[in-house]
Amino acid sequence: MTRAQYFNGKDWTCKVMIREKDIALFINNKINNHVNWEDLTKFEEAKTYYKLTSKDQIEGVMLDKDSFTEGNSSSFKQWMLEQHPEIKYGPIDPAFDK
Numbered sequence: 036m037t038r039a040q041y042f043n044g045k046d047w048t049c050k051v052m053i054r055e056k057d058i059a060l061f062i063n064n065k066i067n068n069h070v071n072w073e074d075l076t077k078f079e080e081a082k083t084y085y086k087l088t089s090k091d092q093i094e095g096v097m098l099d100k101d102s103f104t105e106g107n108s109s110s111f112k113q114w115m116l117e118q119h120p121e122i123k124y125g126p127i128d129p130a131f132d133k
Contacts, residue, residue, distance in 0.1 A: 051098060053111075058087065058096050070096055072122075078115055079127040085111070086127060 050061040059069040070089060077088040085108070088095040100108035116124060126132070 051096065060096065072119060075119075075122050078119070078122045078124045080112070080124070081127040081132045083133055085115075086131075087122070 048063055050064070052059045052061065057069045057071045060067045070087070074089045075087050075095075076090050077086070079086040079088065083100055085098045085100065086095060087098070098108075098111070103111060106114075115122065
């Protein structure tokens with residue numbers, strides 16, 4: 036998934052790659068962070084995004100449903116439920132459902 040943004044006076048591109056052992060985040064084609072699947076405990080769904088949260092509740096990944104470049108948000112959700120049933124799925128808290 037990629038998305039161009041105007042942030043802090045600069046254009047940047049964020050790319051999230053779903054990989055076998057982790058989810059990697061790239062900013063302007065350089066790896067910025069990664070989260071291992073085994074470190075994720077929650078898969079939450081909001082109206083416009085998914086949130087994957089780590090055990091410590093600090094690290095995580097938010098995925099905009101409209102930004103998928105391969106597949107779509109529905110196919111990602113189905114893949115997550117099939118491939119990672121150990122990650123608890125549910126709706127996000129209504130206060131954050133945007």
